[in-house]
Amino acid sequence: MVNNLQLLRSLTAGSKPAALAQGQIALNLADKILFVGDGTDTITYLDGTTAAASGTGLGFFESDLDISTAQAAAEAYTDQKVADLVDSAPALLDTLNELAAAIGDDANFVTTVTNSVATVQTNLDTEVTRATAAESVLSGSISSEAVRAQAAEGVLTSNLAAEVARAQAAEGVLTADLATEVARATAAEGVLTADLATEVSARQAADASAAANVASIQSALSADISSETARALSAEDSLSGRISSIENGIDLGTF
Numbered sequence: 001m002v003n004n005l006q007l008l009r010s011l012t013a014g015s016k017p018a019a020l021a022q023g024q025i026a027l028n029l030a031d032k033i034l035f036v037g038d039g040t041d042t043i044t045y046l047d048g049t050t051a052a053a054s055g056t057g058l059g060f061f062e063s064d065l066d067i068s069t070a071q072a073a074a075e076a077y078t079d080q081k082v083a084d085l086v087d088s089a090p091a092l093l094d095t096l097n098e099l100a101a102a103i104g105d106d107a108n109f110v111t112t113v114t115n116s117v118a119t120v121q122t123n124l125d126t127e128v129t130r131a132t133a134a135e136s137v138l139s140g141s142i143s144s145e146a147v148r149a150q151a152a153e154g155v156l157t158s159n160l161a162a163e164v165a166r167a168q169a170a171e172g173v174l175t176a177d178l179a180t181e182v183a184r185a186t187a188a189e190g191v192l193t194a195d196l197a198t199e200v201s202a203r204q205a206a207d208a209s210a211a212a213n214v215a216s217i218q219s220a221l222s223a224d225i226s227s228e229t230a231r232a233l234s235a236e237d238s239l240s241g242r243i244s245s246i247e248n249g250i251d252l253g254t255f
Contacts, residue, residue: 008035019058032065 008017008026017026020037027034033046040059043051053059103109 016062017060019054020060022057024060026060027065034063034065035060036063 006021006024008020008024010026010028011030012028013030015028015030016033017024017035020026020035022037022039024037025035037058037060039057041053041056042059043053044059044061045051046062046064106112
C-alpha cells in the first residue's frame with residue numbers, strides 16, 4: 001500500500017503527465033481533468049481508449065473534474081448499468097416492482113420454485129416408474145400375444161394347406177366324374193341320335209305305307225261307291241217301273 005500521496009498541478013490546456021507512479025495525482029486545472037496513478041502498466045483516457053505506460057507500474061487513468069460532465073458520465077454509467085440489468089426486458093418486467101409482482105412478492109421465490117420443481121420431479125419419477133412398469137406389463141402381453149398369434153397362424157396355415165389338398169383332390173374327382181359323365185352322355189346322345197334316325201326312317205316308311213293303304217282304300221271305296229251307285233240307280237229304275245205297272249193296273253175309283 002502506498003503511504004505517501006504526491007499531488008502535481010498544471011495550468012496549461014492540453015497538458016498531460018507522461019507517467020504517474022502509484023499514489024501520484026496530477027491536476028490540469030485548465031482542462032479540469034484529474035490524473036490518478038493506479039500502479040498499472042496502462043494509461044486509460046477519458047474517451048475509454050488506452051495506451052501502454054512508459055514504464056512498469058507507471059500507468060494512470062483520467063477523470064473529468066467538471067461536475068456537469070462528471071454527472072453526465074455518472075448518469076450515462078448508471079443508465080448503462082440499469083440497461084444491463086434490464087437487459088432488453090419487456091416493459092412489464094423492467095422494474096424491480098414488476099419483477100417482484102411477477103414472482104408473487106415471494107421473498108423465498110427460489111425456495112418455492114425449488115420445492116415446486118422437486119415436487120414435479122417426484123411426480124415425474126413416480127410417473128416414470130408407473131409407466132415403466134406398465135410398459136413392462138404391456139411388453140409381456142405383446143410377447144404372449146405374438147406367441148399365441150404365431151401358434152394360431154401355424155394352425156391356420158396347416159388347416160389351409162389341408163383344405164387346399166382336400167379341395168384339389170375333390171376337384172380331381174369331380175373332373176374325372178365330369179369327364180366320365182361327358183363320355184356317357186356323348187355315347188347316350190349317339191345312341192339316341194341313331195335310334196331317332198331309325199325311328200324317323202321307320203316312321204317315314206310307315207307313313208308311306210299308310211298313305212298307300214289310304215290311297216288303296218280310297219280307290220276301293222270309290223269303286224264300291226260307283227258300283228253301289230249303279231246298283232242303286234238300277235234298283236230305283238226297277239222299282240220305278242214296277243210302281244208304274246202297279247199304278248196302271250189298279251183302278252182306284254172315286255169317293
